[in-house]
Amino acid sequence: MGVPVRDGIKPLRADDLGAFLALTLRDPVLDVFAEYRARGTSLDARWLGAEMWGRFSDGGLVAACHVGANLVPVGGSVDDAVAFAERAAGKERTVSTLVGRHEHVEAMWDVLRRSWDPPRDIRWRQPHLEIGSQPLVEPDPAVRLTVAEDFGVLYPACVAMYTEEVGVSPEVAAGGEAYRARVRQLMNRGWSFARIDDGRLVFKAEVACATPYAAQIQGVYVAPEHRNQGHAAAGVAAVVEAVRASIAPRVSLYVNEWNAAARAAYARVGFVETARFSTIMF
Incomplete structure (x- = not known):
């Protein structure tokens, strides 16, 4: 079972799957990648080949972040994205791509650029189409x-x-x-x-x-x-x-x-x- 967290960030586990899917359901098109990864692995790190971090407030999951070859913020606010970036900045960079909603990625990069090496390319405003x-x-x-x-x-x-x-x-x-x-x-x-x-x-x-x-x-x-x-x-x-x-x-x-x-x-x-x-x- 996952460790109960009322406030803060922790890696999500299988028993967090329901809360995670409720989070992605708020915008299932924009968050299709993260939901696809969660459904296919039940948030088991052995199958994810990555981690899924969750941010909690008052005991509820308010945002998440896929941390693997791709760093992908999921749902939440800009403040949530910044919190994930501050956690990632304390670790050696292993991701090859940071991708997601423009406002979230921009805020994360403002934190990460201070400790990560310069990127090969930045594509700031890519239209998301449906x-x-x-x-x-x-x-x-x-x-x-x-x-x-x-x-x-x-x-x-x-x-x-x-x-x-x-x-x-x-x-x-x-x-x-x-x-x-x-x-x-x-x-x-x-x-x-x-x-x-x-x-x-x-x-x-x-x-x-x-x-x-x-x-x-x-x-x-x-x-x-x-x-x-x-x-x-x-x-x-x-x-x-x-x-x-x-x-x-x-x-x-x-x-x-x-x-x-x-x-x-x-x-x-x-x-x-x-x-x-x-x-x-x-």
Whole structure:
């Protein structure tokens, strides 16, 4: 059983799961990543491969923070985010990414920058987009779930997209074997979608995480020779339709503020902005 805490921060355990899910239910779309991790592991650190810190006030859970490869504040206020940052600042940095609501990440970084090394990149105001209805454009009927035989075509596109987006190859950042395993895991789970014409990839995207309430998509990519032909909007529309039919009723993603082409494509599909995220990468 977890140690009772009325005020302050403690690592959450399995007996805190109910309170944690009540916290994420306040905004199940913005907090889909944390809820997905909690549901899949029951907050057992052995399966999390990380910690989930909780902040308590008057005996109730008011905020949380995922502390692993990703540092992700969950719910709560800016003051809660600062409290988590002060706790993290007393430890050696092990995270590679700090990501979440802009106001929370900004406040956390104001604390952490005093003791952590400079980041590789900061993306301050990334529009967080959602859709909970049928797409506004015709879905591409050629977009489908990937199968094992697609791996040889799909994997290079995943590497290219990650490198283009993040600025470093995932085979360097995550390790080649680990990244290949992640791509195969998403394929096996039915979370990987692509259009492949005559053995050549045109479009691809994946579901990164999902709960009964929401799913977040990632890795949207159109091969360079097929860009500016409408494949992004039609492909994302197909993914939205498939996800809403079999995974979760609401679909979200976040995009770099400067990526005008992607933002325009998502707007055509019917996504609307609901928040701003920030991502700090080390």
